[in-house]
Amino acid sequence: MPEMTLIEAIRQGMDEELARDDCVFITGEDVGPRGGVFRATQGLFEKYGPKRIIDSPLAELSIVGVGIGAAVYGMRPICEIQFADFIFPAFNQILNEAARMFYRSGGEWAAPMVIRAPYGGGVGGGLYHSQSVEAFFAHIPGLKVVIPSNPKDAKGLLKSAVRDPNPVLFLEPKKGYRLIKGFVPEGEYTVPIGPAHVSREGADLTVFAYGIMHYYCLQAAALVAKEGISAEVVDLRTLLPVDKAAIVASVRKTGKAMIVHEDNLTGGYGGEVAAIIADEAFADLDAPVKRLCGPDVPGVPFSHPMQDWFMPNPEKIAKAMKELAAY
Amino acid sequence: MPEMTLIEAIRQGMDEELARDDCVFITGEDVGPRGGVFRATQGLFEKYGPKRIIDSPLAELSIVGVGIGAAVYGMRPICEIQFADFIFPAFNQILNEAARMFYRSGGEWAAPMVIRAPYGGGVGGGLYHSQSVEAFFAHIPGLKVVIPSNPKDAKGLLKSAVRDPNPVLFLEPKKGYRLIKGFVPEGEYTVPIGPAHVSREGADLTVFAYGIMHYYCLQAAALVAKEGISAEVVDLRTLLPVDKAAIVASVRKTGKAMIVHEDNLTGGYGGEVAAIIADEAFADLDAPVKRLCGPDVPGVPFSHPMQDWFMPNPEKIAKAMKELAAY
Amino acid sequence: MELSKETLLAMYYAMLRSRRLDERAWVLHRQGKIVFHISGMGHEAAQVGAAFALKPGKDWLVPYYRDLALMLCFGLTPREFMLSLFGKQSEASSGARQMPSHFGLRRANVVSTSAPVATQIPHAAGIGLGMKMRGDDAVVVTGIGEGSTSQGEWYEGLNWAAVHKLPMICIVQNNQYAISVPSHKQMAIPNVADRAAAFGMPGAVVDGNDVLAVYRVMMDAVTRARTGGGPTLIEAKTYRPVPHSSDDDDRSYRTREEVAEWKKRDPILLFKGYLESKGRLPPALNDDYETRVLAEVDDAQKFAEAAPYPAIESAFGPVYAAEAHHA
Amino acid sequence: MELSKETLLAMYYAMLRSRRLDERAWVLHRQGKIVFHISGMGHEAAQVGAAFALKPGKDWLVPYYRDLALMLCFGLTPREFMLSLFGKQSEASSGARQMPSHFGLRRANVVSTSAPVATQIPHAAGIGLGMKMRGDDAVVVTGIGEGSTSQGEWYEGLNWAAVHKLPMICIVQNNQYAISVPSHKQMAIPNVADRAAAFGMPGAVVDGNDVLAVYRVMMDAVTRARTGGGPTLIEAKTYRPVPHSSDDDDRSYRTREEVAEWKKRDPILLFKGYLESKGRLPPALNDDYETRVLAEVDDAQKFAEAAPYPAIESAFGPVYAAEAHHA
C-alpha cells in the first residue's frame, strides 16, 4: 500500500477512470498542459490528449452546462472548478439543471457527471480563495455531495462519483491536498457514496466532521484522550444524501454531539446534523447539541492573525470537546 | 385602516418609497408598462416614468449586478426577480458581490438594495415556478433575508428594506399575494428588519414559520385549539439575521418546538432553527424538535394530486401539532 | 434542393396540425379545463422549416417552450401533448411533474428542458461536444427566444460551440417581445444574428414566417454542421399573435393594430397561399387536412380527459438514478 | 491633442513607478516576506494611457487585479499597496481582509473588487446607469482580461451599457493568456473588440504596449461617453512577461523564446526609446526618476514592514452597514 497525498490519490483516481472508460473526460480552466492550478490533472493531458483533457474557456456556468449536455448525450464528464469560490456562476446549472434532470424528466434523462472543486480556508486565500460552499449544495435533492478527508477515501469516492449515474459534487479540502497523507490500497477499489464512517470509536461524546476538519477532529480527539475523554469521531464523507442512521446511532451511544465545520455557522451543514439529532436522537441526548464552526462573517480574512481567528483548529476543537464532555 | 391584499401592500410600499426618495428606482423583467407579471409594479411606470421603472433585459445576473453598481454609486435600486426560481443566475452577484461588499472593503463600500422575488408553491407552477429559495440565502453573512406573512408587515418591512444600508432579499409568498388580506395602518410606518413576532400566544408548543406557512400555522393553531391544544405561533419574518432570542424565549416557555416550511427538509432553514433550539434551549426541551417541511424531491410537481402531496397545509400542520403535543 | 410536392404538403400539414392543437389548448384554458398554456402560434414556419432539414432519430433537439411544431415533427403525439396540458399520468416528458411545454422525449433524442431560459444552450454545446468526441455525424439543434439571448448562458454556450466548431445550430425565434419587453430594450442592435460575429460563426437572418426560406437556411447550416464546418446562428423573424401565455394579457404593451397587421402575415396563411398559387393545395385537400387534424385533436383531448391523474406515489421519486440507468 | 512634455514625462514616471513597485513585490515574495503577488507588469502602457484620459476624483473606476498602474494614477500610494502585500493594519482597500491587488479606494471612486472575474462589469454598468440618472457627466471605466470576457457576466454587463447608452468604457487587457489558456481556446475570433458589434457599441483594437496609442483611443472613448455617445469596448493587445501570479509557473504553457520576444516590446522600453528619440528624456533625468522611484518603493516597504498586523477584533466586523452609513 503506497503512501500518498490527498491530491495524488485524486489524480490517480481520475487517471484510472480515464483509462477504464473512454466516455470519461475532464474539462475546466487550466486542466490541460498546466495540469490544473493545484496540479490535480498533472500528466493527464500528456497521457490522454487534448480531446479528453480540455482546457475550457474561463466560464464556470458553461463548464458545468456543457458537462450536462455531454452527460445526457452519454459521456461522463469530470468538470473542474478551479476554486469552490468560483462555482456560483454555475449554481443555476447545477441546481436547476443537473440535479433536477432525472426527476423532472420522469426518470427518462439523467446527468451523470462529477464536479470537482477545491474548497476551504487556512491557505492565505482571503475571502475569495477560501470558501466552504457545501451547505448551498447539501440542500439540492438530486445532487450528491461528497467530501473526502483522506487519500484512500478520496480515490475510492472519486471513482464511485465518476461511475454514479447522478451528478456528484466532489469537494476537496485544498489545505489538505499535500498536508494529508495516507495509505491507498493497490489495485482497483471504490468507496461507496452514502455511508459515513466512524473513524475513531469513543464513549463520551461524538464529533461529526468532514474534510480537513475531520482530520483536525482526530487530532483533537487524541489531545482530549490524554485527559481521559473518549471522543467518537464520525467522518460524514457524503453530505447528501445524509447518512442519518450513522448520525443517530453514534449519538444513541455517546449521548453528546458536536459538529465541526469551517463554513459559517448560521445556515451551515451543522444545522442539518443538529436538527436530525434533536429530532431522532432526542431521547438519548445528555447535553445541548454543539456546533463549532466558522464565525458569521462574509469570508475568511486574508491577513493571517484574522485568518487564524476564523479557522477552527485542533486546539479549538479540543477545548469545545472538553466543555461538552463536562456538561 | 384600509384592508388590502399582500401584493397591494407591497405595491404601496414601493410607491411610497419611490415618492420619498428619488434615488429609489425599480428594475426587472416586465416591471414597466406591463406592471410586472404579478402586477406588483402596476401603475408605477405611469407614475414615475421610464427612467425610474426600468424594464431590464432578460438577464437576472445583470439585473442584480447592475443594481449593485447603482447602489455603490448612491442609488437605491429595487431589483425584481420575476420568480424566485430564476434568481440563481444572480446567485454569484448576490453572494460574492452584494453581500460581501461591505465587509470586503473594510466598511468603505456598501450595496444598499432590495431584491424582491415571489417564491413558493401551491400555484400549479411545477418545478420551476414554485421554488422556495430562502435556505440558500440565509447562509450568506452580509445579506438580510426577509419574508413577510401579511400585508401590514409586508409594507413595513419593504420600506425598511429600501432604507436599509445593506442588501436585502425580500421574498414574497406568491400564493398569498391575493389570498392573504389584512389591515394596513394609514400613513407612514415601518416594521423593523430583525425581530420575529409572536403572532399567537400559547403554552403547549411553539410552531415557527414564515410567509404563507405562517398563515397556515395560524389556521392550524385555531384547529387544534378546539381540541384543547394551546399552540404558540412565531412568525420569523426576518430569516437573516436570525432572531435567536425570540426563538429561544418561546421554547423556554412551551418546551416543545416545531418548524414548518414548504422548502425541502434537508438543509432547509428549519435545520438552523432546530439547531439553535437544540443548543440554546436544550434544558427546557420536553420533546424532539420537529420539522414539517416539503419532502426531499427536486421540486413541486405540476399535476395537482402530486402538488397537494408536496405542500404543507393547515390540516397537515394541525396533525403534526397534535402529535407533538401528545409526546 | 427542390422539394417534392409530398414534402411541401407534409410541411403544410405539420404546421396546420401544430396550429389546431395549439388553438384547442387555448380553448381548453378558457373552458377552465387546464390551468396553463404557452403557445407556439405564429412560430410554425420557423419550426417546421427547421425540422424538415433534420433527421429525427439521428439528430438531437434541445427545444424551448414554444417548439410545439418542432416537437410534433420529432414525434411527440397530440395525445402526449394533451396529457401534459391536463397533467395526467404517463405524460411523456416528465410524468406530469413539469408544466406543459417543458418538452423532452427520450425516444426522439429530445432532451428534457426546464423553465429558466437559456440554460439549454450550454447543454446543446455539450451534446455537440459529445458528438464530436464520438465521431457521430449527427447535429444538435436548440431553440430560444430573442429576449433570452440577453442571458450569459446563451453567450457562453455559443462561445463553446464556436471554439470547438461543434455541430450545433441555434435557432433564435425572434417574435419581437419577451413577454412585454420589446427587443430594443433587450439589445441595441437590430438583429440577434449579428451577434454571430462575436463568436466567429456564421449568422443568418431569415423570414420566420416563410417556411421554405427557413428550410433553405437550415439546410445550409445542417450541411455545414454535419461536415465539420461548425455551428450556425439562425434568427427567424416572426411574431407571437397571442399573449405570452395563458397568464398574460398583451394589451398593456402592444396595440391591437400591430397584432392585426402581423396576423395578415400568418405563416400558415402565407404558405397556404403559396401552395394554392402553385396549384398544390386544392380546397378539397385542405378540407381533408382540416378534418384529419380535427380528428387527431379531438381524439387527443378525449384521451387525455379520460386518462387518470398520476398516483401520488409517482411524486416520491426516484430522486436519484439507479446505478444501472445509463449503463 | 498634442501632449505637453510634462504630461509625457508624467506618463513615463507613472509607468516606471508601477513597474518598480511591482518588481519589488516579486522580490519580497522570493524572500518569503509576502505570500502572494499578482502583477501588472507589461500592462503599464495600457493602464497609464487610459488613466491619463480620465479625471480622477470625478470619474469612476472598477478595476481588476492587474490594474496597479491605473490605481497608482488614481491615487493609491505605494505605501498603501505595500500594506496590502503584507496584510497589515489599515490597508486601504479592505482592512487587510482581502488578498493583495483586490483593489478599491473609496476616496478616489474606485469600487471594491473581488476575485471572481467579470463580476465587476455589471457593476460598472450600474454606476453608468446611476450617472445617467443623476445627469453626472462622469465616466466609468472598468478593466478586465481577455480570458474573462468568456464569462456571461461580461456579456450581460456590456449589453446593459449598450442598451442604455451608458458612459462606460471597458478596457480589455489582452495579454494572450488566461493563466495557461491561450486566447484561441477562449474564443474563435482574433479580437475581443470584434465583439463590440454584438452589443451595438464601438470597438477598438489598440497596441497595448504603446501608451500614446492607448491614450488616443481612450480620449475618443471618454469624449464619446461624456457627451452622451454611450459606451466603448477597447482592446489593448499586450503581454504578461511574468507568470500569472506568484503561485504560477509559466514554463508548462509557453516557450522562453516567446517570452523573450515580447520582452523586447516592453512598454516602458518602447516609451523610453520614444522619449529619448524626441530628446525628452536625457539620461540624467531618467536616473533622477529611478532614484525617486526607488526611494518611494523603499519607503513604502519599510513603512509596511514596520506596520502592525490588524487586531484580531478587526475581523469580527461589522458585517452589516449601520443605518447611517450611506445617508
Ligand SMILES: Cc1ncc(C[n+]2csc(CCOP(=O)(O)OP(=O)(O)O)c2C)c(N)n1
Ligand atoms: C431565467 C428566467 N427568467 C425569467 C423567466 C420568465 N420568462 C419566461 S418566458 C420569458 C420571456 C422570454 O422571451 P423570449 O426569449 O423572447 O421568448 P418568447 O417567449 O418571446 O418566445 C420570461 C421573462 C424565465 N423563464 N427564466
Ligand SMILES: Cc1ncc(C[n+]2csc(CCOP(=O)(O)OP(=O)(O)O)c2C)c(N)n1
Ligand atoms: C470566476 C473565476 N474563475 C476562475 C478564476 C481563477 N482565475 C483568476 S485569474 C484567471 C485568468 C484570467 O485571465 P484573463 O482574464 O485573461 O486575465 P489576465 O490574468 O490574463 O490579465 C483565472 C482563471 C477567477 N478568479 N474567477
Ligand SMILES: [Mg+2]
Ligand atoms: Mg420573444
Ligand SMILES: [Mg+2]
Ligand atoms: Mg489574459
